[in-house]
Amino acid sequence: MTIAAPQKDAYSLILEAIDMGTYKPGDRLVESDLAERFGVSRTPIREALQRLETQSLLTRDGRSLIVASLDHNQLAELYVVRAELEGLAANLAARHATEEEVRVLRDMVEDDQKLKGDPTAMARANRRFHKQIHLASHNRFLVQQLDLVHRSMALMATTSLAADGRPEDALAEHDAIVSAIEARDAEAAGEALRAHISKAFVTRLKLDSGELGSVS
Amino acid sequence: MTIAAPQKDAYSLILEAIDMGTYKPGDRLVESDLAERFGVSRTPIREALQRLETQSLLTRDGRSLIVASLDHNQLAELYVVRAELEGLAANLAARHATEEEVRVLRDMVEDDQKLKGDPTAMARANRRFHKQIHLASHNRFLVQQLDLVHRSMALMATTSLAADGRPEDALAEHDAIVSAIEARDAEAAGEALRAHISKAFVTRLKLDSGELGSVS
DNA sequence: TGCCTTGGCATTGTATACAAATGTTCTGGG
DNA sequence: CCCAGAACATTTGTATACAATGCCAAGGCA
Numbered sequence: 001m002t003i004a005a006p007q008k009d010a011y012s013l014i015l016e017a018i019d020m021g022t023y024k025p026g027d028r029l030v031e032s033d034l035a036e037r038f039g040v041s042r043t044p045i046r047e048a049l050q051r052l053e054t055q056s057l058l059t060r061d062g063r064s065l066i067v068a069s070l071d072h073n074q075l076a077e078l079y080v081v082r083a084e085l086e087g088l089a090a091n092l093a094a095r096h097a098t099e100e101e102v103r104v105l106r107d108m109v110e111d112d113q114k115l116k117g118d119p120t121a122m123a124r125a126n127r128r129f130h131k132q133i134h135l136a137s138h139n140r141f142l143v144q145q146l147d148l149v150h151r152s153m154a155l156m157a158t159t160s161l162a163a164d165g166r167p168e169d170a171l172a173e174h175d176a177i178v179s180a181i182e183a184r185d186a187e188a189a190g191e192a193l194r195a196h197i198s199k200a201f202v203t204r205l206k207l208d209s210g211e212l213g214s215v216s
Numbered sequence: 217m218t219i220a221a222p223q224k225d226a227y228s229l230i231l232e233a234i235d236m237g238t239y240k241p242g243d244r245l246v247e248s249d250l251a252e253r254f255g256v257s258r259t260p261i262r263e264a265l266q267r268l269e270t271q272s273l274l275t276r277d278g279r280s281l282i283v284a285s286l287d288h289n290q291l292a293e294l295y296v297v298r299a300e301l302e303g304l305a306a307n308l309a310a311r312h313a314t315e316e317e318v319r320v321l322r323d324m325v326e327d328d329q330k331l332k333g334d335p336t337a338m339a340r341a342n343r344r345f346h347k348q349i350h351l352a353s354h355n356r357f358l359v360q361q362l363d364l365v366h367r368s369m370a371l372m373a374t375t376s377l378a379a380d381g382r383p384e385d386a387l388a389e390h391d392a393i394v395s396a397i398e399a400r401d402a403e404a405a406g407e408a409l410r411a412h413i414s415k416a417f418v419t420r421l422k423l424d425s426g427e428l429g430s431v432s
Numbered sequence: 433t434g435c436c437t438t439g440g441c442a443t444t445g446t447a448t449a450c451a452a453a454t455g456t457t458c459t460g461g462g
Numbered sequence: 463c464c465c466a467g468a469a470c471a472t473t474t475g476t477a478t479a480c481a482a483t484g485c486c487a488a489g490g491c492a
């Protein structure tokens with residue numbers, strides 16, 4: 001028996017399109033265009049757009065919706081909040097994760113060593129790793145808040161894993177985080193994750209400043 | 217020239233109804249009922265409901281939407297996240313608030329002394345106080361996240377300010393928080409706000425356990 | 433030549449009609 | 463008397479038609 005294709009809803013489809021870069025920050029989203037593109041009527045499209053707007057992935061420009069963009073300040077603000085929440089997640093994970101969950105984290109760190117060459121796979125694995133820590137916190141609100149944070153990160157063009165040598169560093173940091181969780185050292189785990197995010201932020205800033213289109 | 221009544225949208229109307237307790241946790245929200253009640257068609261109602269659902273104020277029960285309810289665990293989870301985020305806000309406020317913003321906070325603490333007798337006014341003043349701290353952090357993402365947290369708190373029937381002696385304690389704690397911000401002591405401010413939330417949580421737990429409908 | 437006005441057009445906001453799905457009640461058989 | 467099944471009613475999901483609003487361009491007037 002064949003399982004029907006998951007038949008994603010409009011929300012997921014649009015979100016995916018933003019994730020893939022089909023729609024870039026600043027692009028205008030026209031309801032009728034999207035409706036035609038996805039083969040549904042405007043009604044479900046509108047509902048999806050409103051959801052994305054409440055999550056700040058879209059923003060209003062006059063009457064129409066455009067993909068939100070992050071200026072330098074907003075980027076900094078986002079990373080501050082992310083560091084705090086991810087740190088909290090690691091702290092809670094150290095205290096509340098089951099042995100099995102910790103084991104999964106450890107396995108991930110081992111397995112991801114093999115992906116160092118493939119940036120796309122690395123990025124996906126990285127997301128799964130962080131998600132697993134979120135879940136291990138056993139705090140549903142925190143998971144939800146972190147989901148929001150990560151969704152906003154879709155507005156950034158590139159992953160910080162694109163930087164030279166960053167995959168190696170990131171994996172070493174992941175290892176340190178998992179070690180702290182294994183030791184059930186909540187403080188150390190939180191601190192390790194905060195440091196991890198901080199380094200990712202530094203990397204991103206370097207990437208952004210080094211990009212083409214220099215300052216006059 | 218008369219200004220037309222603000223003409224709130226469906227989203228605000230439903231949110232307000234939940235806030236006022238018109239719809240209580242567990243209540244089912246039927247689109248056509250709401251449409252008739254607010255004198256609009258189902259379309260804007262649906263959009264409002266979807267927004268509320270993405271904010272977890274509504275949840276699905278089968279196919280229909282009901283007002284979300286917080287069990288004991290979720291309450292605890294919410295307070296953990298709230299303490300962390302509010303603490304971060306106070307920390308940032310101590311560092312980034314303008315002199316004028318600090319002054320507003322100080323004035324609020326002074327003025328709110330007069331409201332101790334009126335629980336409703338106290339609750340409103342309390343919200344404004346916390347909101348002012350959020351804004352003083354000058355971090356838009358943080359403000360947004362805290363908005364979400366506070367919206368979820370609408371699902372709790374009573375405010376912790378309803379407890380005997382709580383208004384006095386709360387005001388003293390507010391004073392301590394503002395003092396730390398005035399001194400630009402970020403660590404102390406964050407800690408003071410975390411302690412404030414922690415005490416509010418303790419109060420709430422006592423309130424909840426003391427309610428009618430005892431344990432057989 | 434430049435600015436303001438006006439008209440048309442594109443796009444969003446709202447309502448309504450229709451289809452699909454789920455829960456409910458009534459009836460008949462065991 | 464209880465259970466099963468089917469018809470029915472209620473409610474959500476989707477499409478489409480219509481209204482209203484804001485934007486842009488073209489033309490006229492200063």
